[in-house]
Amino acid sequence: MELGKNAVFVALGVALHIACLMSIFDMYFRSPIVHGMVRQQMPPNPPAKRLVLIVGDGMRAHSFFEMDESGKSRAPFLRSIMEESGSWGISHTHVPTESRPGHVAIIAGLYEDVSAVTRGWKENPVEFDSVFNQSRHTWSWGSPDILPMFEKGAAENRVSAFMYPAEVEDFGDEDASHLDRWVFDRVRNFLSTSTMSKEDASLIEQSGVVFFLHLLGTDTNGHAHRPASWQYKQNIALVDEGIRNLTRQMDEFFNNDGRTAYVFTSDHGMTDWGVHGSGLAHETLTPLVVWGAGAAGPAAKSPRVISQVEPSWNVDGLEQRDVEQADIAPLMSTLLGVPIPVNNVGKLPVNYLGTNDEYTALSKLANAKQILSQFDVMASLKQANTPESLFVPFPGLRDSQRADAMRGIDRLLRREKWLAAIQEMEDLIDIALRGLRYYQTYDRFFIGGAVALGIIGAMLCIVTEVVRTSYSGMQVQVVPVWLKTVFACIFFCMTCVLAMQESPIQYYLYGSLPLGCAFFLSQRVAVWQAVFSELTSVRMVCRHLTYLVCLLLALEILVGSFFWRWSLSVGLCCLSVWPWYSGQGRRHLGLGLAWSFGCCVLAIFPAMPVVGGEPQVAVVNAAGGVLLVAYPLVMATLHKWSATERKEVAVSSVQYCFLLVALYVINATALRRKAGLSLLLQQSLSWCLLFISPLLPVLGTRKVAVRLVRVAMGISTVYLLMSVSYEALFLVALATVVCSWLCLEALDRHADSTCFMYFKSSAIDEDISRLTVPQYGNGTGALSSSKLSTHGSGRKPTAAIGWPEVRAAYLLLFFSTVAFFGTGNIASLNSFSLSSVTTFMTVFSPYIMSSLLVAKVVMPLLIVGCVFNAVRDVCAAPVREFFALAVVMGDFLALHFFFLVRDSGSWLDIGTSISHYAIATIMSAALLTVCALAYEFMSVRAFIGEDKSHED
Numbered sequence: 023m024e025l026g027k028n029a030v031f032v033a034l035g036v037a038l039h040i041a042c043l044m045s046i047f048d049m050y051f052r053s054p055i056v057h058g059m060v061r062q063q064m065p066p067n068p069p070a071k072r073l074v075l076i077v078g079d080g081m082r083a084h085s086f087f088e089m090d091e092s093g094k095s096r097a098p099f100l101r102s103i104m105e106e107s108g109s110w111g112i113s114h115t116h117v118p119t120e121s122r123p124g125h126v127a128i129i130a131g132l133y134e135d136v137s138a139v140t141r142g143w144k145e146n147p148v149e150f151d152s153v154f155n156q157s158r159h160t161w162s163w164g165s166p167d168i169l170p171m172f173e174k175g176a177a178e179n180r181v182s183a184f185m186y187p188a189e190v191e192d193f194g195d196e197d198a199s200h201l202d203r204w205v206f207d208r209v210r211n212f213l214s215t216s217t218m219s220k221e222d223a224s225l226i227e228q229s230g231v232v233f234f235l236h237l238l239g240t241d242t243n244g245h246a247h248r249p250a251s252w253q254y255k256q257n258i259a260l261v262d263e264g265i266r267n268l269t270r271q272m273d274e275f276f277n278n279d280g281r282t283a284y285v286f287t288s289d290h291g292m293t294d295w296g297v298h299g300s301g302l303a304h305e306t307l308t309p310l311v312v313w314g315a316g317a318a319g320p321a322a323k324s325p326r327v328i329s330q331v332e333p334s335w336n337v338d339g340l341e342q343r344d345v346e347q348a349d350i351a352p353l354m355s356t357l358l359g360v361p362i363p364v365n366n367v368g369k370l371p372v373n374y375l376g377t378n379d380e381y382t383a384l385s386k387l388a389n390a391k392q393i394l395s396q397f398d399v400m401a402s403l404k405q406a407n408t409p410e411s412l413f414v415p416f417p418g419l420r421d422s423q424r425a426d427a428m429r430g431i432d433r434l435l436r437r438e439k440w441l442a443a444i445q446e447m448e449d450l451i452d453i454a455l456r457g458l459r460y461y462q463t464y465d466r467f468f469i470g471g472a473v474a475l476g477i478i479g480a481m482l483c484i485v486t487e488v489v490r491t492s493y494s495g496m497q498v499q500v501v502p503v504w505l506k507t508v509f510a511c512i513f514f515c516m517t518c519v520l521a522m523q524e525s526p527i528q529y530y531l532y533g534s535l536p537l538g539c540a541f542f543l544s545q546r547v548a549v550w551q552a553v554f555s556e557l558t559s560v561r562m563v564c565r566h567l568t569y570l571v572c573l574l575l576a577l578e579i580l581v582g583s584f585f586w587r588w589s590l591s592v593g594l595c596c597l598s599v600w601p602w603y604s605g606q607g608r609r610h611l612g613l614g615l616a617w618s619f620g621c622c623v624l625a626i627f628p629a630m631p632v633v634g635g636e637p638q639v640a641v642v643n644a645a646g647g648v649l650l651v652a653y654p655l656v657m658a659t660l661h662k663w664s665a666t667e668r669k670e671v672a673v674s675s676v677q678y679c680f681l682l683v684a685l686y687v688i689n690a691t692a693l694r695r696k697a698g699l700s701l702l703l704q705q706s707l708s709w710c711l712l713f714i715s716p717l718l719p720v721l722g723t724r725k726v727a728v729r730l731v732r733v734a735m736g737i738s739t740v741y742l743l744m745s746v747s748y749e750a751l752f753l754v755a756l757a758t759v760v761c762s763w764l765c766l767e768a769l770d771r772h773a774d775s776t777c778f779m780y781f782k783s784s785a786i787d788e789d790i791s792r793l794t795v796p797q798y799g800n801g802t803g804a805l806s807s808s809k810l811s812t813h814g815s816g817r818k819p820t821a822a823i824g825w826p827e828v829r830a831a832y833l834l835l836f837f838s839t840v841a842f843f844g845t846g847n848i849a850s851l852n853s854f855s856l857s858s859v860t861t862f863m864t865v866f867s868p869y870i871m872s873s874l875l876v877a878k879v880v881m882p883l884l885i886v887g888c889v890f891n892a893v894r895d896v897c898a899a900p901v902r903e904f905f906a907l908a909v910v911m912g913d914f915l916a917l918h919f920f921f922l923v924r925d926s927g928s929w930l931d932i933g934t935s936i937s938h939y940a941i942a943t944i945m946s947a948a949l950l951t952v953c954a955l956a957y958e959f960m961s962v963r964a965f966i967g968e969d970k971s972h973e974d
Contacts (some may be wrong), residue, residue, distance in 0.1 A: 038480060039947035041531050042916065043940055045473045046923060048528065049466045050936070054132050054458070055150050056403065059364040059395040065384035068359025069316025069377055070283035071229045074272065075354065077128065078261050079121060079165070080241025080298065082291030083112050083307040085249050086258060087335040096255055097262035099269075100286060100311050104340060105320060108284075108313025109374045111343035113350065115290050119298045119305040121241070124289025124347065125168055129153050129234075131351030131366030151363035153354050154181050157232045159225045161212065163205045164236025165191065172234075182222075184208055191242060192865045198242035199257045205235050206264040213275050230360050235268075237261055241292070246864075248296040249304075283314040283357040287350060310345060316357040318376040345371045352392075356385040362392045367458065369451050372444060379440035383447075387431070390447045390454070394424070397454045400461040407523040416457040465529070470920075472532040477917045479539025484906045486542075490549045491903055501544050509541050569825050576832060577911060580839050581918050584938045587628040587843050593836060594625035606769050613765055620759040627752045627844045637746040637857045639692045645750030646685045646742055652754075653678060653735055660727050673722040677735050680715050683707055684739045691861050701864065708743050708861045712877075715739045716884075726892050730761060733888050737881045744878045746857045749845040756844065756882055760837055760889040767830060767893045831907035834890045838949055841882035842941070880952060887949075887956030905950060912946030 078086075086097060095101040104110040115124055116133050123134050130152040154160040154172050160181045162169050169183040186204050211217055218226070225231060240261065243253040265286065272282050288308035292298050298305045312318075321341040345353075348368030355362045356370055356377075370389040375382050397419065405413050427450050434443035516533045557563050582589035598621035601607035607614025657674050687704045719732035734757040741753050859874045894904045919939040 039943050042473055043943045045469050049469050055365050056399045058399045061361040062388040062392045064359050064388050065381055070357045071281040072231045073283045073354055073358045074233045076235045076286045078240050078288045079238045080244045080292050081288040082304050083309045086309040089336055096258045099262050099266040103313045109318045109343055110311045113287050113308045113310040113345055113347050115306045115347045119290035121289050127347040128350050131348045131363050131368040150365045153351055156360040158228050158230035160232040162234035163208050165238045168236050189865055197253045199239040199260050202237045202239035213271050230358055244292045245296050249292050281315050283316055286311045312374050316377050318374055343373045352389050383440040383443050386444050386447045390451050393451055393454045397457045404461050404464055409522055416460045418453050419457045469532050476535025477913055479536050481910050481913050483539050483542045484910050486546050486549050488903045488906050577914055583839055583843050590628040590840050591625040594621045597621050617762040620762055624755045624759050641748050642688055642745045642750045648754055656731055670722055680739050684742045687861055705862055712740050734885050741881050743861045744858045752845050753882055757885050760886055764889050764892050828907055830893055834908045835911050837886045838883055841886055883952045884956055887953040891957050908949055909946045916942040
């Protein structure tokens with residue numbers, strides 16, 4: 023029965039936090055795609071008949087523009103274009119800086135909602151318009167990760183895609199530039215008249231055709247070898263040479279008709295350690311070079327222009343024309359003379375156009391009408407679904423204001439004041455884009471208020487229920503009929519309004535959260551009356567207020583760790599004095615010293631740089647060496663190795679062998695990658711260890727200390743395989759500190775007991791090794807062994823929750839945060855290096871690689887969860903109440919970051935604020951899930967050989 027209640031508690035907690043997390047996307051990242059707009063035709067006589075779009079995947083602006091060691095450009099051909107015949111600048115991408123949203127922004131002119139990155143690289147789950155759809159025909163070459171989503175979304179089979187097999191995208195290759203050679207070779211063969219089909223030969227001579235080259239080599243080399251590697255830099259040179267040859271081939275094929283436009287850019291950049299995804303400058307700044315038919319030529323840089331460049335780029339004399347990434351789509355449509363994609367939110371960058379002023383102004387007018395058409399559709403949809411008395415139109419673009427603006431623009435166009443008309447249209451587009459944003463976030467106030475009140479209400483409900491369980495016999499009050507009627511009326515009115523607006527189902531959940539919490543609290547008013555009645559003296563009130571203030575300050579340390587990882591170092595240093603403050607350090611000197619020393623060592627890691635850069639195999643080997651020495655010593659201390667325990671010796675020996683195999687795999691992988699040899703054997707061993715090593719401890723004893731050490735060893739073995747630097751040592755230090763935490767909690771509650779392990783001057787007490795972990799069905803989750811009562815200090819389980827239990831719940835949250843942020847795996851969303859998975863796979867597979875990343879993040883949490891399960895049993899506290907305290911503290915962090923989420927400012931700030939809230943919200947749900955999994959690790963026993971009814 024208790025297990026069923028706990029399962030319901032976990033399920034409800036996870037569901038509630040998932041709903042709170044999804045609310046952010048409903049508030050800030052509603053899908054920008056609407057349908058029903060009218061396509062706006064471009065003016066006649068476009069400058070180009072065909073357009074060549076070249077996207078160097080993962081090519082950051084810094085590496086492209088900077089001079090090499092000899093002072094020469096890595097891309098001499100494109101550099102000559104910048105200086106002699108074309109325009110250039112920086113394209114500012116948006117987060118997440120991933121391939122799918124980057125290509126959608128370039129080709130469709132829209133920024134997908136963040137969740138689209140999880141829907142698949144190869145699919146087009148949301149139907150949107152693109153330049154390819156508007157073209158006469160598009161031929162594309164490149165990666166199977168990008169091309170299919172535009173091919174499947176194209177109208178009337180308008181896109182032809184030629185892709186290499188996915189298996190060739192191997193991060194284990196010495197040089198991945200062969201991917202780009204494949205593309206250039208296939209384009210050259212396609213342009214050969216002897217091999218071209220009749221259908222293609224007919225289409226290629228028509229106006230409005232597009233050639234799309236997706237070049238993945240730089241991205242793959244950047245991930246595998248870092249942007250500072252010779253592979254990445256030479257790949258840039260290869261791309262430049264390929265574009266030079268392509269330009270010559272196109273000129274020859276089309277008889278130098280001068281009707282070909284070229285656009286070169288990148289979908290996203292890359293950090294120095296070879297990853298992308300967040301909003302750092304190296305990830306969001308990408309190159310843009312435009313030349314050919316209709317493109318503006320170079321111009322001297324105005325002294326008033328402040329460019330975001332570095333001295334190593336050597337572009338002081340050239341005008342830089344920066345754009346937003348979505349601006350590229352209307353630019354390509356204008357050059358080609360095809361309608362701008364109807365979902366486009368980009369603004370035509372007129373400074374990239376070398377056309378006459380009339381064509382430029384009329385193209386800008388088409389851009390303005392296209393965005394206004396989106397505005398009209400979105401406004402009409404929102405107005406149709408909102409009661410007239412509640413609808414508030416966008417104040418910046420009412421019908422009269424819009425009519426006046428359009429009349430002014432029309433007047434300027436008739437007078438051929440093209441430049442003035444362009445400026446008026448630029449201002450009108452800015453207002454329309456703000457209007458689009460207004461309607462996309464129209465429901466923000468309702469969702470934000472409901473979710474914030476829901477989080478606060480949920481925290482109060484949990485605390486109230488925990489307090490209520492401390493009072494035996496306190497029943498839930500009956501709510502008066504009139505109050506029930508009030509709640510019912512409020513719920514009915516809310517439901518009717520949401521139904522009239524045709525709101526999605528989750529909106530009903532958001533609105534019900536605060537209402538349900540208020541009804542729950544109305545049944546438990548007597549709980550707080552009883553609490554306040556017990557505060558009989560000023561001294562008691564001051565003591566509890568002091569504890570509460572200390573708890574809030576401790577929680578603020580966790581808040582600070584989201585911004586500054588070294589805050590955790592401060593917290594660990596403060597925790598190091600705990601046993602000396604409580605007196606345990608003086609009574610048990612060895613344990614006190616071990617705790618303090620372990621906290622100080624663990625405090626070093628959050629102060630170190632985020633894990634990344636080149637793999638440091640020597641550091642990983644050092645961590646393995648520590649485990650090789652420490653594991654047999656600890657197991658020998660905990661176990662009485664006798665003939666009756668040969669099976670236990672076998673389990674420990676197998677774990678030791680697994681560790682040796684892991685070290686072999688790590689070193690063999692590093693050596694064979696450098697030599698370019700196959701990693702099949704090493705990767706096969708890694709996958710075997712991944713599934714077997716963490717499960718091996720369940721085959722052995724359920725004795726607490728032994729099981730904890732074995733679980734830590736099994737997880738550490740796999741963690742070593744995913745380590746690239748000091749994080750392997752971090753896990754060893756974390757496991758040592760949390761095990762010391764268990765001993766301190768045990769001694770704090772059983773000071774006179776000899777059944778818990780603590781350090782003495784002579785020896786370590788062995789009796790903790792005789793303590794068994796809980797089994798299912800014990801009612802309270804308390805220690806099931808009878809050894810406690812044998813020593814006369816057994817404590818019957820009680821539902822009473824005091825400040826020591828609050829402290830233990832806080833330490834669960836604190837050590838979980840240390841596990842998250844200790845090495846930067848989550849602190850910086852882009853700090854995950856693909857080197858972490860090279861022992862398992864090198865061929866690109868985003869979902870499997872992401873799953874391995876999640877496993878790496880969960881492993882330290884799992885160790886913390888296992889120890890916490892033991893601590894909870896030491897406290898003899900009910901499972902739900904104990905976890906409830908930790909969830910409330912996690913919700914306090916989530917509420918803190920909920921009010922810090924922003925959608926303005928730099929994209930780094932926006933992405934960081936969303937990441938913080940997501941992590942804080944997920945943390946509570948993750949703690950429930952991970953601790954439930956940890957309970958399985960600590961409780962399950964698969965007997966080897968003959969079954970035993972008990973363990974000595």
